[in-house]
Amino acid sequence: MNEMKDEQVIKDDDEISQLMNKLKKFQAILEESDFFKETKEIIRNEKFTYIRCLALGSPSSMKTPLFQLAYVIIILNELEIEFKNLSFYDPVFTSVDEDLLVTQLGATIDKEIPTHFEANSTLYFLPHAPIELMNTLLDSIRPHYLLCNDVVSHTDGYTKLKLFEKYPKVSALLNVTNQDQKVKPDEEPFVVPKSRNKKKKGQFIEPVIDYTTVDVYFKSCRIIRLNHANKDQNWGTAFSDLSYHIITDKESPIDT
Numbered sequence: 001m002n003e004m005k006d007e008q009v010i011k012d013d014d015e016i017s018q019l020m021n022k023l024k025k026f027q028a029i030l031e032e033s034d035f036f037k038e039t040k041e042i043i044r045n046e047k048f049t050y051i052r053c054l055a056l057g058s059p060s061s062m063k064t065p066l067f068q069l070a071y072v073i074i075i076l077n078e079l080e081i082e083f084k085n086l087s088f089y090d091p092v093f094t095s096v097d098e099d100l101l102v103t104q105l106g107a108t109i110d111k112e113i114p115t116h117f118e119a120n121s122t123l124y125f126l127p128h129a130p131i132e133l134m135n136t137l138l139d140s141i142r143p144h145y146l147l148c149n150d151v152v153s154h155t156d157g158y159t160k161l162k163l164f165e166k167y168p169k170v171s172a173l174l175n176v177t178n179q180d181q182k183v184k185p186d187e188e189p190f191v192v193p194k195s196r197n198k199k200k201k202g203q204f205i206e207p208v209i210d211y212t213t214v215d216v217y218f219k220s221c222r223i224i225r226l227n228h229a230n231k232d233q234n235w236g237t238a239f240s241d242l243s244y245h246i247i248t249d250k251e252s253p254i255d256t
């Protein structure tokens with residue numbers, strides 16, 4: 001019995017040290033990349049003290065989450081944030097993931113966000129997170145800074161109405177993002193001439209959606225795309241569509 005237990009411990013230790021080696025290798029690859037140079041440019045002037053990572057998947061089981069973990073670690077190092085201020089949650093974490101994240105790295109796993117993580121100083125990293133999770137986050141946690149899949153392309157499988165009915169907070173965010181991008185302060189909105197605006201027979205008319213019925217904390221969202229996050233021979237599609245979202249509070253005097 002004892003022999004079996006010892007064998008298991010050796011196997012686990014082996015697994016963890018192999019994982020740590022792989023993780024370091026992935027960190028080194030990313031550190032050399034234009035993608036990370038671009039990331040540094042974006043976060044350079046931000047004052048983050050905490051990082052909250054959701055929807056990572058299992059880094060001990062798959063390459064994509066391990067690459068995403070490597071990325072969040074080099075961001076953490078760049079911002080000189082301590083590992084104890086890096087918090088994860090994903091229901092799929094295994095005991096090996098827990099060992100890797102908590103025992104080896106010194107980060108934490110928290111189902112709920114630690115209460116001292118303030119929105120203004122927390123960077124959220126949500127690689128390929130479900131839209132439902134994004135909706136819950138916008139509803140309850142009210143984040144300001146998100147590194148996640150571009151909310152515009154992430155939701156393009158939905159009609160405006162379907163998105164509004166299913167994920168109202170995400171839909172409202174998309175609405176203020178769109179307005180932001182289409183109408184810049186020094187530009188006049190484009191008005192379709194009346195003669196070209198006539199409904200043709202059988203033509204689909206987009207229903208009018210009243211976004212004021214959705215209670216949200218934000219007034220605008222600026223998206224900065226990471227152009228070098230594309231598919232790569234090393235990390236595959238781990239960072240596809242990754243973009244930095246700056247969400248501005250309704251109360252904020254600043255306009256993005």
Ligand SMILES: C[S@@+](CC[C@H](N)C(=O)[O-])C[C@H]1O[C@@H](n2cnc3c(N)ncnc32)[C@H](O)[C@@H]1O
Pocket residue numbers: 054055056057058064065068089090091092127128129130133238
């Ligand atoms: C599409 S997978 C992405 C996994 C990995 N990041 C990737 O890019 O392959 C979505 C992940 O979200 C996780 N997830 C679902 N609900 C969640 C929640 N409430 N909080 C944190 N993670 C959640 C799932 O367990 C799953 O691992």
